Amino acid sequence: MKPIVECIPNFSExxxxxxxxxxxxxxxxxxxxxxxxxxxxxxxxxxxxTFIGEPEPVERAAFAAIRRAAQLIDMNQHxxxxxxxxxxxxxxxxxxxxVTISDCVEMARRLGARVGKELGIPVYLYEAAxxxxxxxxxxxxxxxxxxxxxxxIETNPNRAPDYGPAKLGPAGATVIGAxxxxxxxxxxLNTDDVEIAKTIARAIRHSHGGLRYVKAMGVLVEGKAQVSxxxxxxxxxxxxxxxxxxxxxxxRYGASITRTELVGLAxxxxxxxxxxxxxxxxxxxxxxxxxxxxGEGETRLAPxxxxxxxxxxxPTPGGGSVAALAGALAAALAxxxxxLTVGKPKYAKVETRMQEVLTQAEQLRARLTAAIxxxxxxxxxxxxxxxxxxDTEEESAARQAAIQSVTLHAAQVPLDVARASVQVLELAxxxxxxxxxxxxxxxAVAAWMARxxxxxxGLNVRVNAASLSDPAQARALLEELGALRLRAAGLADQVLAxxxxxxxxx
Numbered sequence: 001m002k003p004i005v006e007c008i009p010n011f012s013e014x015x016x017x018x019x020x021x022x023x024x025x026x027x028x029x030x031x032x033x034x035x036x037x038x039x040x041x042x043x044x045x046x047x048x049x050t051f052i053g054e055p056e057p058v059e060r061a062a063f064a065a066i067r068r069a070a071q072l073i074d075m076n077q078h079x080x081x082x083x084x085x086x087x088x089x090x091x092x093x094x095x096x097x098x099v100t101i102s103d104c105v106e107m108a109r110r111l112g113a114r115v116g117k118e119l120g121i122p123v124y125l126y127e128a129a130x131x132x133x134x135x136x137x138x139x140x141x142x143x144x145x146x147x148x149x150x151x152x153i154e155t156n157p158n159r160a161p162d163y164g165p166a167k168l169g170p171a172g173a174t175v176i177g178a179x180x181x182x183x184x185x186x187x188x189l190n191t192d193d194v195e196i197a198k199t200i201a202r203a204i205r206h207s208h209g210g211l212r213y214v215k216a217m218g219v220l221v222e223g224k225a226q227v228s229x230x231x232x233x234x235x236x237x238x239x240x241x242x243x244x245x246x247x248x249x250x251x252r253y254g255a256s257i258t259r260t261e262l263v264g265l266a267x268x269x270x271x272x273x274x275x276x277x278x279x280x281x282x283x284x285x286x287x288x289x290x291x292x293x294x295g296e297g298e299t300r301l302a303p304x305x306x307x308x309x310x311x312x313x314x315p316t317p318g319g320g321s322v323a324a325l326a327g328a329l330a331a332a333l334a335x336x337x338x339x340l341t342v343g344k345p346k347y348a349k350v351e352t353r354m355q356e357v358l359t360q361a362e363q364l365r366a367r368l369t370a371a372i373x374x375x376x377x378x379x380x381x382x383x384x385x386x387x388x389x390x391d392t393e394e395e396s397a398a399r400q401a402a403i404q405s406v407t408l409h410a411a412q413v414p415l416d417v418a419r420a421s422v423q424v425l426e427l428a429x430x431x432x433x434x435x436x437x438x439x440x441x442x443x444a445v446a447a448w449m450a451r452x453x454x455x456x457x458g459l460n461v462r463v464n465a466a467s468l469s470d471p472a473q474a475r476a477l478l479e480e481l482g483a484l485r486l487r488a489a490g491l492a493d494q495v496l497a498x499x500x501x502x503x504x505x506x
Contacts, residue, residue, distance in 0.1 A: 045080025116164025
């Protein structure tokens, strides 16, 4: 089973999309990492990011994100409703498949040591990675927030970090840990009296005698009182039970629930459990759910979910994501031909080269697969920047700067797809010339798909370059794209000519 770990860093920025995009850029740039979700809240002034992958690339991506956040976020200027200690406030690792909580503890401690040493940021370990019992709970570590820690860290031995200096800089401190999956869930009330939300939070959180697996606080968001919660074990304390108790507590103060909000991702089982409770489906069986039944013994290989999402009539995923998928499919075919060549006595002379091709093809496949989500994410960022307020000259200038920043990134993502796809074409050329002749046509298909990826991604580069106000930036993008297109066309022709000859096609 492929080892997969999840990382959910929380950054103290939810109002400047260009800063959030810069952080996401370094995460998605790591091959083998897939960005699953990002959720920004202006009132909390906070962004929660979810990405997954194998342990090593996820750990590298987490470090890169912490470093970039430290460069862009000054905690001395930060204000928001959510408690926080640093630019990267918290970064937990969560085991998904083929990974244990102990593995995640080791990751947290390695990352903490590196952040403390290389970035000079104080690091505190929490949850399963904690080295002290009084630091298991995040709220205990974060008590006093950035301002309180800044006043105490140099003089109070109990506030000394696990790694890094006992001194706070503009990036503040970071809390790193390992924990099981939790659900971040918010409930909005029909009142602006935040004291009601705070009272309800005290009543339901475990630390005050409430529900065992609930952490809660009351805050004011968008002019409404909000009960903000982390549900640390939804099997033991289901979402439906939490919502009903919040509803009853609110009624004591003449308030009611107007809506709820899921922050980030939640397991399907948690939502099915809520539906089962509210609908009183006491005898619901998992195989009564259509999607579960379809998945039993499934042998179909069509990526139906992605195809359905593309056809849904929403802006994303769109052409950019499809271009990245085409490149990833080309890389997969190059890897396939290499695997069908390795170990065959007839191709012993090219064994070493095929092993190299295989390694490179898998790296490119991971890079292009990550770009599928990255393209959708950067489109959403452009839309968010366009929606920023421009009521004053200062706001208008900030909006234009944000639009230009994310538009440049929106051109760079497909440009990297084109770069990677040209590299796939180079591998297709190798396997077409030296790989298993029985798979020659697969090498040709790889070439067609990779060239399609270059041309398709190029359209997004060109349309975004046209929106840039800096002619030098636009020119540089278009010049590189032009060179990539020429290279792709030449390589594709070579691959097809080789396959025509080796495959003895009619």
